[in-house]
Amino acid sequence: MRNSLADVVAAGLRVLDAQGLENCSMRRVAAELGVQPSALYHHVPDKQTLLALMADEIVGPVALGGGAAQGAEGAAGAQAAGPAADPRAFCMALREAMLAVRDGADVVATAAAFRLGASDVERWLTALVGPDGARTLLLYTFGHAQSTQTHRQAAALGALIDPAALPRRDAAAVADPERDLDASFERGLAIILRGLDASATSGR
Amino acid sequence: MRNSLADVVAAGLRVLDAQGLENCSMRRVAAELGVQPSALYHHVPDKQTLLALMADEIVGPVALGGGAAQGAEGAAGAQAAGPAADPRAFCMALREAMLAVRDGADVVATAAAFRLGASDVERWLTALVGPDGARTLLLYTFGHAQSTQTHRQAAALGALIDPAALPRRDAAAVADPERDLDASFERGLAIILRGLDASATSGR
DNA sequence: ACCTGAACACCGTTCAAGT
């Protein structure tokens, strides 16, 4: 039989991961399903809506399945419990989920901005650290993940840049940008959490 | 006589501010200059480069002209001094500059990610608060500004959403989202700066 | 309910050629 909405979203994620957001066109998603472009509009009103559904799929495991990342596909052995109880683990899991699919951070961040204050992840974080802490952590996490993925993409294209032409201080980061960015994320997270602690123990 | 690179960048900014990033095509920029699309490729190798130059123009006043925003165009009465000496003022000025042009945050954040660790703004902030603090503040500022502008755009299109259908807790934010987002940005900034202070006074 | 086929109004980029 024919395709369901879930099939369309899954095909979208496959194209996104394989080709990147730039090349994730309605026409390519349709081709992935072996169907005419116009057929997609039976399942989804426009591209933006499809991307929002894809974002939900990317983030789903984090909001529902606990701190450990589970792959965007099946989520076979899901813990029935809620998300991680600790904001650090939550943000790291969120980051991992976004980084697991190509340009995932862009897709998730854009969708989240459309529902500012009303997303599941923001609600969960608000329960853990209050509304200001939640938004700060979330936007930092999005910003860092987007930056990481854009930088990855730039590095993938421009293996062209000659490391010898760079200032000495950037040498380590150029040598292993992936490890550097992971560590940089965790240090920033620590700074924000320290700020939240200080706010809690002082007069607010 | 004919157009210069500066003319192309200026035309790009005019189209961006008037039509948004989505509609800021090479063909429209060319039309703004009264020229064929192919003529742009004499000044610029591709669209990405043009957007990066536009990003520099948007952020320029902040990196060079002090804390006060000055409009992306002329910057007639520039203070000769460096940027704001205080990280709070610097981030607020950066945010203001990005918000001053439609989709400015998207354009600046993308360009910044391509030069991660090598942008002028990151260098300046690093001098004020060290590399971890700089990246944290920067990515938070980008994330919040992007979120603000995306949310604006959504609100502009969907005056459709019925406020009565929303949970009560969001009522104030819906009533005046602009003021709410400004205040939210400053509270998040305070949290991060408090975290940096705590790191400095404690053992690091 | 789900899809095809054809169309409309667009894209970024290249390239030979003009002045």
Next chain:
DNA sequence: ACCTGAACACCGTTCAAGT
């Protein structure tokens, strides 16, 4: 140096029509 004209391989979306 700066631009035109024409072309290539694409876009998102709509709409009548099929099954």
